[in-house]
Amino acid sequence: MIAFEGVTKRFGAWTAVDDLSLSVAAGEFRVLIGPSGSGKSTVLRMMNRLIAPDAGTIRVEGEDIARLKPETLRRRMGYVIQSIGLFPHWTVERNIAAVPDLLGWPRARVRDRVTELLTLLNLDAERYRGAFPHELSGGQQQRVGVARALAAEPHILLMDEPFSALDPITRGALQAEMAAIHKATGTTIVFVTHDMDEALTLASRIAILDRGRLVQTGTPLDILTRPADDRVRDLVGREDWGLKRLAVETVAERTRPGETAPGDPLAAGASLRQALAAMVACGTDRLPVADGQGRPMGVLHLADLLRGADRA
Amino acid sequence: MRGALTVLLTDRLILGLLVLAALVLGMPALKPLFAATFPALDRPMYEADGFLALTLDHLALAGGASLIAALLGGAAGIAVTRPFGREFRGVLDAVAAMGQTFPPVAVLAVSVPVLGFGPPPALIALTLYGLLPIVENTVAGLESVPEPVREAARGMGMGPGAMLWRVELPLAAPVILAGVRTAAVVNLGTAAIASTVGAKTLGLPIIVGLNGSNPAYVIQGAVIVAALAVVLDAGFDRLAARLTRWRPGAA
Numbered sequence: 001m002i003a004f005e006g007v008t009k010r011f012g013a014w015t016a017v018d019d020l021s022l023s024v025a026a027g028e029f030r031v032l033i034g035p036s037g038s039g040k041s042t043v044l045r046m047m048n049r050l051i052a053p054d055a056g057t058i059r060v061e062g063e064d065i066a067r068l069k070p071e072t073l074r075r076r077m078g079y080v081i082q083s084i085g086l087f088p089h090w091t092v093e094r095n096i097a098a099v100p101d102l103l104g105w106p107r108a109r110v111r112d113r114v115t116e117l118l119t120l121l122n123l124d125a126e127r128y129r130g131a132f133p134h135e136l137s138g139g140q141q142q143r144v145g146v147a148r149a150l151a152a153e154p155h156i157l158l159m160d161e162p163f164s165a166l167d168p169i170t171r172g173a174l175q176a177e178m179a180a181i182h183k184a185t186g187t188t189i190v191f192v193t194h195d196m197d198e199a200l201t202l203a204s205r206i207a208i209l210d211r212g213r214l215v216q217t218g219t220p221l222d223i224l225t226r227p228a229d230d231r232v233r234d235l236v237g238r239e240d241w242g243l244k245r246l247a248v249e250t251v252a253e254r255t256r257p258g259e260t261a262p263g264d265p266l267a268a269g270a271s272l273r274q275a276l277a278a279m280v281a282c283g284t285d286r287l288p289v290a291d292g293q294g295r296p297m298g299v300l301h302l303a304d305l306l307r308g309a310d311r312a
Numbered sequence: 313m314r315g316a317l318t319v320l321l322t323d324r325l326i327l328g329l330l331v332l333a334a335l336v337l338g339m340p341a342l343k344p345l346f347a348a349t350f351p352a353l354d355r356p357m358y359e360a361d362g363f364l365a366l367t368l369d370h371l372a373l374a375g376g377a378s379l380i381a382a383l384l385g386g387a388a389g390i391a392v393t394r395p396f397g398r399e400f401r402g403v404l405d406a407v408a409a410m411g412q413t414f415p416p417v418a419v420l421a422v423s424v425p426v427l428g429f430g431p432p433p434a435l436i437a438l439t440l441y442g443l444l445p446i447v448e449n450t451v452a453g454l455e456s457v458p459e460p461v462r463e464a465a466r467g468m469g470m471g472p473g474a475m476l477w478r479v480e481l482p483l484a485a486p487v488i489l490a491g492v493r494t495a496a497v498v499n500l501g502t503a504a505i506a507s508t509v510g511a512k513t514l515g516l517p518i519i520v521g522l523n524g525s526n527p528a529y530v531i532q533g534a535v536i537v538a539a540l541a542v543v544l545d546a547g548f549d550r551l552a553a554r555l556t557r558w559r560p561g562a563a
Contacts, residue, residue: 050463050467071467071469071470072467072469073469074466074467075469079464079467079468081460081463081464083459083460084464085458085460085461085462085463086461086464087461087464087465087466087478087479087483088461088483088558088559089482089558090484090558096466098470099469102468102469102470102474132558134558134560145464148468149468158467225434288532
């Protein structure tokens, strides 16, 4: 879907991205993470040609983007930024309709799409479509920002630290919504963050960058259990490593089928971290597990939860 | 009906227009009043030109100069904030500042030997005079567009034209309008002085009155200019409110 081949970008004497090769497969939720100055935002902004590379080739859906008109390329991609950047003089509806309007969609189709997106992002369409951005809270504004980016049904969504400025509760809610949107639409998402918990929660694959170079790519579990070096170990944390480890696996993977146990059942899709919290809260070492329809699936034992959870 | 009347009488713009129309059209009817106030005067009413014609000429001069200044100043302000025009920013600032340094009377005086008497030197002087506030405010307005808004616009695929018309100009409009307002207000007053170089405006009765020690003429010209200023001010208020409906606190 997106492929970097030997891409370098310098700003004066500073090399922001250094001979980077990276590929993002269709349908991935790819998180780029790294410390400040690691080049993660530069990498993202090269994907929609807001920044031009000094060397190397970037392909999107097989096409060398240097040959495309920047506007054409960008209208095919959603773009969400930390500072949101809603147009203050336009209503929510017109903000969301921005790209469809540029593409010349018929009015009725735009209107339906706005309703659909507001509903998808848990905003009451009739209440908010006519509101101006200054009338919304920060979390609502960024919901509109995400809706605007998704409006023209892009194959790729680029997100640059979209939730970093929000309070923890709003951030958590928006993360859950992004996970649901990714699952429902299959849109390829490239998401930049400096927050490892956010990366582990959302990513299907993580790419860790440092000083413009790729340090490691892998699934959240790979990154936790097989960190490439000390920089990665620092990023994933040393104190609460164990809890992060539990957070990336689901209850279903450790459930013993056929058994029964008393207590409120855990959801099969819950993380092991949530399961541990439930066990501590109930003072028990085993809890029943139920599937999405509430049917019993078996039992999760504390011993199984701990198995294989040590550092490799 | 009562509601409509209340609105009519409390609306500054409508009220101003009514007073203006009454003064312009009804001035000759006030002749007895001026005769009674200034019994020493042989001719208490300016009758060499109609007040309607003077008002229209006055408006044409001040409005024309403001419009030309808005078009030129706006275009120049847009040009120097584009990538191709950035290097002319300093030159433009200098030229516009110079236009403002000369008192309008001086520009009038200097342009007469070149262009002769009549409306052309007046139009040029007023246009030059209106340029600075419009250029300055156009640049300031365009530069006040928040960077995240620009980045979002670029990132979603707006080209430079769409960005200017859909985002930058609407967001800068209130500030640009304030510049046009300053220019228009100054021009409305200065147009009166333009009568000294032979442009027929509402300044004519004022100047004739001053020369001939006829205070009635001065008052007749001055009250209409004052009414025009009130209408202009109320009109710009109305326009500014329309352009800022999206702002916090707007109704």
